[in-house]
Amino acid sequence: MFGNKIHDLLTKDIPGKLKGIGTAYTEYYKAITYEKLVIIISGISILAILFITINLFLLFLFIGLALYIGKLLGSFALGFVILGSIYLLVGLLFYLMRKKWIISPVVKVLQTILYSDEGVFDNIVKVEEEEIHEEN
Numbered sequence: 001m002f003g004n005k006i007h008d009l010l011t012k013d014i015p016g017k018l019k020g021i022g023t024a025y026t027e028y029y030k031a032i033t034y035e036k037l038v039i040i041i042s043g044i045s046i047l048a049i050l051f052i053t054i055n056l057f058l059l060f061l062f063i064g065l066a067l068y069i070g071k072l073l074g075s076f077a078l079g080f081v082i083l084g085s086i087y088l089l090v091g092l093l094f095y096l097m098r099k100k101w102i103i104s105p106v107v108k109v110l111q112t113i114l115y116s117d118e119g120v121f122d123n124i125v126k127v128e129e130e131e132i133h134e135e136n
Contacts, residue, residue, distance in 0.1 A: 036113055043109075
């Protein structure tokens with residue numbers, strides 16, 4: 001009789017408890033995914049803005065440089081050909097070194113963001129908590 005009551009108490013709410021645990025895990029993974037997605041999108045946005053700004057700066061700089069070289073050599077077309085050749089060499093260099101200079105660093109950053117056990121903001125919170133404790 002006593003064993004039946006214990007059995008009934010233990011098994012009565014198991015489906016409800018499992019559902020609650022499943023919901024908690026779902027919400028946890030939603031929050032983690034959202035955090036990581038925000039970090040990736042904000043990083044891409046910052047890089048895109050920097051990329052556009054730097055490219056506009058370099059565009060005008062190199063147009064001026066090509067015109068200057070062309071003026072020195074007596075042919076503006078020759079100045080643009082020389083700069084175009086330099087761009088071609090730099091482009092080939094980046095293509096040959098793409099794995100070391102581009103792919104590996106991007107993979108490392110994404111791996112750090114996506115596969116870290118802690119949330120990315122956890123370190124920020126820890127630093128702020130330590131600063132608060134140091135002030136007290």
